[in-house]
Amino acid sequence: MAAAAKRVRLSSPFPYPREEAVTLADKANVAAVYLSQSPVPSSLSDQIISDLERGKNPIPFLPRSPTHLCSSVVVDVVYKCSRRSPLLGQEFVDLLSKRSNLRRSSESLSAMIHVLVQNRRHADAQSLILRMIRRRGSLRSEIVDALISTYLGCNSKPVVFDLLIRTYVQARKLREATEAFLVLKERGVFVSVNACNSLLAGLVRVDWLDMAWEVYRAVAEIGTGLNVYTLNIIVNALCKEGRFEEVDVFMDGMVKKGIFPDLVTYNTLIDAHCRSGQLEKALILLGSMEIKGLKPDVATYNAVLKGLCSKGMHDKAKELHLEMGILQGWKSTGIIEDLSGNFYSKAGRYQSSIAPFREMKAFDLVPDNVIYTMLISGFCRVGLMPEALRMLDEMLDHGCIPDLVTYNTMLNGLCKEGRLSDADMLFREMMERRISPDFFSFTTLIHGYCRGGHVKIAFDIFTTMLSKNVKPDIVTYNTLIGGFCKEGDLEKANDLWDDMINMEILPNCITYSILIDSYCSRGMLLKH
Template sequence: MTSQLVRIRHWRRYFSSLAAESTSPQCSASDIFLIEKILWALRRDHPLNPTLLHPLNPSSYTQVLLECCNSLYMSQKFIDGLASTNFKHSSKSFAAAIHVLVRSRRISDAQVMILRMIRRSGASRVEIVDSVLYVLEKFGSNCLVLDLLIRTYVQARKFREAVEAFELLKLRNVSVSINACNCLLGGLCRTGWIDLAKKVYREVIGKRTDLNVYTLNIMVNVLSKGGDVEEAQRFVAEMEKRGIFADIVTYNTLIRGYCFDGRIKKGFEVMRLAMSKCLEPCVSTYNSIVVGFCKAGQYSDAKEVLNEMRRNGVFPDASTYNALLAESCRRKDAVECEALFDEMSSRGLAPDLFTYSSIIGIFAGIGNLDRMKSYYEDMQLRGLKPDKIIFTILIGGLCKYGSVSDAMKMHDEMAKHGCVIDVVAYNSLLNGLCNERMVSEAHLLVDRMRERGVFPDFCTYTILIRSYCKEGNVDVALNLFNTMRRRNLNPDVVTYNVLVDGFCRIGEMGRAMDLKEEMFRNSILPNLITYGTLMNGFCNAGLLSEAFRLWNEMADKGISPNIVICNSLIKGYCRNNDTKKALRFLEKMRSRGIEPDRITYNTLIHGFMKEENVEAVVELAEAEKVVLDSVTFHIMIDQFCRSGRMRGAVSMYEKMMKEGFRPERSVFTSLINGFVSQENLSEAFRFHDEMVQRGFAPDDKF
C-alpha cells in the first residue's frame, strides 16, 4: 500500500485543481459552522437531527468525513444518518463515503455507493477515477477501493467504462490488484467481448509480473472463444516459461475448444498431454469429448468415451447423459434414449429439464404420444416445473399427430404454469389447426395472440398461406402475403415456395412464374424446391417443354436436380403417353448419378398400363429387378380393370395376396366396377362380399 500512496502523491499537483470543493479555506463561514455542529454531535454520540443535515452540501460532507477519518464509528454514523435522505452527492463525496465503508469492511454497502456514483448523470470516467484517487491520497485509505471500483463496473456489465477506468488508472501510474485484472478479463470473456479482452491484456495486463493461473485460464478461454485454440495452446507454453503452469482447468478449456471445432483427435492429444503432467482428467474433461463426438454424429465413439470414464473411475454426471440423449434424440433412436434415461436414474443422477426435453422430444417426434405424456407426468412427479421449451415440444407433438384438442388443453395448462406463450408455441398450434382444416379456429387463435401482445411473425403468415393454398383459396393466400409485407415481415424463400405451389395446384402457371421473377427482383434466390414445384406444375399441365426450360435454367444456376424433380418429368412424359422418352430420361437420370426409386418405377408402370403395354411392365420389372409393392399392385389392377382385362386384374390381385399385401378399398372398387361393366355380376358380388369381410363398408363408387 505504501508504494501505491507514493505514486498517488506524485499526482498531488495534478489534483490541486480539484480542491475547490474540499478543505476549509474554500468553505463559507456557514459551512464551517455547520461542519463544527455535526462534528460536535458525532463526538458526543448525539442523534443527527435531519434539520441539522438539511443544508449540507457535497463539499461539507467530504470535509466531515475527512475530520472523522480516525474514527470509523463516527464516520459510519454520519454516512448512515444521511442514507435515508435525498442528499445529492458529488463524485468526491461518493468516493469519501466509499473509502469509509471499505475500511469498515462494509463491502456490499460500498458497492451500492459505487453503483450510484457510476450511474450518476453527467459523471465522466475521468471525474470518477480522479475523485477516488484524490480521496485515497487525502484519507490514506485502503487501495481495495480501486479493485472494488473495477469489479463493480464489471458486475454492472459496464465493460467499456471498466476498461476506460482501468486505462485511466494506468495513465496515472496506479495499478489495481491482479484479482481486479482477472475480474475484468473474465467479464469481457463471459460476454463475448473477445477482441477487447485481448487488447486489455496486451496493452495493460500482460507485462505485469504478478500474473497467476487464474489469468492464464481466463486468457486461454478468451483465445479459445476467439476461434484460435492453437494460439491458446501457444499462450500456455509462453506462460510456462514465465513460471505459471497450467492446471486441469486450463487443459479442459483447450480440450473443449478443440472439440467444439470438431477436432476431437486434437482434444484427445491435449488430454494425454495433461495426463503426462500428472493431471488426471475429470468429468468435465470427458464431457467435452463426449459432446464433440455427439456434435460430429459419432455416437459409438461417444459411448466408448463413456465406458473409458467408468474404467478410469470417473463417474458420468447429468451433463454426460444429456449430451448422449440429445444425440440419440437427433438420430430418432427411442430405444437408446430410454436406455440412457434408465441408466442415468439407476446411477442416482436426477434428470433435469434438459433431460426431459430430449426424452419427451423423441417421442413427440415419432408420434408416440402415450410415452411422451408418460414422461411429462414423470417429470412433474419429480417436482420439476415444465418450462416454455417443454410445453412447446408437447404442443408440437400433439399438433403434428392430429391431437389438436389435446394441444389446446396443453396451451391452457402452459398459461396456468405461468409460462409466457411465445410465437413459436402459437405457430405449432396454428399448424395443427390448419392441418385439420380448422382455418376459422386458426384465425381466432391469431386474434388471441394479438390480444396477449404476441405478434404474428413470417412463420405465422406462412402457415396460414399454406393452409389457404391447399384449399385452393389462392387469392386469400395472396392477400395474406401482401398483408405480411405491409407489416414489414419480409417473406423468405419458404413463403414464396408455398405461394408458388398454391398457384401450381390450380394450374395458374403464369402467376406462379411471375412470383419466381419477383423473387429475383427481391434478391431471394429460388431454390431446388421452387424449381421442382414449378416443373411439377408444368408436367401436370402437359407443358413438358416449359418444364425442361426450367431444368436448363436450374442447371445454369448450379442447382443439381434430385429424384423428386426427375420423377415429375417422368410423370410428364407418361401423362403425354410417351413412355419411350420416359425410359430414355431414366438413363439420363442415371448418367447424373440419380438412381430411380419406387415412385419412379410406379410412375413408369402406370404409364405402360395406360398404354396397355403389359409386356413393357414385365421387361421393366425384370431388367430393373423391380420389387412390386402395394402401390404398384394397386396401379396395375386398376389399369387392367379400366381396360376391361379382368383376367389380368384377377391374376394380379391373387399375386398381391400371395406376396402378403393387404388390399385397400380402392382395389375392390376397381374390381367390382370392372366386372359390373362386363355384366359379370357373380364376380362383382364375390369381390363385394370379400370387401365386406375385410371390414370395408360399401359406398357409392361402384
C-alpha cells in the same frame, strides 16, 4: 487543507502483494477536484460532528445550496470522522443515505464510499458506486478522479478501486469498465489481479475480444501478478479466435512464471478442438492429462462425446459413454450427463437415445435430474411432447425432483407446440412445488399465449410477473405490444409503451416496426 495539490501517496500497508498494490503517479490534477472547491466553514463541520457525538441528527441543518458547499461540508465531515472515529463517519453516511432529496456530488459520494469500505461494508459501498456510474453525464475520468482525490483524507483501502471495476462488470457495463480501468492505469492506480480477471472474463464472455486484448496488454505492462484464472481466460479467448497455435506458446510462457494449466484449461482446449472438428487433437489432449497428473471429469468427457456425436460417430460415443461410467468408477455420482442420449435425440435416433439411458440401470447407475432434463430437452427440441411428458412422469416416479431448468424446458416445448392448457397445468404444478418462476418462465408463457391469440391471458401472466418482482425486458414488452396491435387494441399497446419507458427499458427497432406497421395499416400517424 493545503490549496495546492501535492504528490499523493496512498496509505500502507496494502492488502495485496507489492506488485498488486495501488500506486499513484505524479499527477498535479489528481487531488485538485476536491481541493479547488470553496473553503468549508470549519465551524459547520465541527458542529455536525458534535451533534453526531451527542446522538443528534445533524442532517436537516446541512445547507441545501449552493450544491458545491453542501458537497464540501459532507467531504470535510467524512474526512474529520475518518481521523477521529470511523464509526462516527459510518453513522453520518447512514444518515445521509436516508435523505433522498440531498443532491450529492461525485466527491461527496466518493467520500461516503470510502467510509463504507473502511468499515468493510463492501455491498453498501457497491450500491453507492452503482449510483455514481448510473448518473447521467458522469464520465469515467470524473468518477475515478473523485475516488482518488478523496482517498487519502478518508483513510480508505485499495479495494475501493477493485469494487469500482467489479461494479461496472456486474452491471454489464463492460465498455465503461474498460475505460475506467484504463483511466486508473493512466492515473497510476493499479487494481488487483482478481479485479483484472473479472473484467477480462466479462469481455471474453461476450466476445469483445479486441477490448479484452487491450486490457490484457495493459495488465501485462503494469506487471500485475497473474494467476491460473488469468491463464484460463486468455486460453479461452485464443480458442474463441481459433488461434490454437498460439495457445502452446502462451502456456509455455505462463509455466516459466510458475503458473501451470489445470483441469479447466484442458477442458477449454478439448471443448474448443471438438467444436472445430479437430477430434484427433482433442483425444491427444485427453490422453496427455494423466501424464500431467490431471484426472478428466464430467465436462472433459462430455466435450468429447459432443464432438463424436456431432460427427455422427454414435457407436464411438456410446463406447466412450460406457467407459466413463464403468471404468472411471463413477457409479456413486449418479453418472455423468448423458450427452450421448441428447445428441442421439438431435439426430432423430430416438430409440438409440433411450438405449444408453436404460443400460445405466443394468450397471447400477442411477439417473439424476440432469440426465432426465437433457433427454426431455432432446424430445422437446424435435416436438415429441408426449415422450417428454412421459419422461417427466418417470423422473418423478424415480424420486428425481424437477428443477427450474426442467420446467422451463417443458414450458418452452409445450408453448412451441401450442399446447397451452398443458403449459398452464405445468406452470401451476411448478408453483405448487415452490419452484419460483423466473424471467424465462414468464416470457415463454407470455409469448405462447400471444402467439395463440390469447393476449388478455398473456397480460394477466405479465401482471403476475411484475407482482413477483421479476423484471421484464424489451422482448417481453415487444411480445405484448405486438399481441395487442394484432388485436387492434392500440390504446393498450400505447399504455405498455409508456410503462416500458417509465421502467427505463428502451425500445428497439422491433418495437418501432411493430407500432409503425400497426398504425400504417390503419392509416394513422404514429405519435411516438
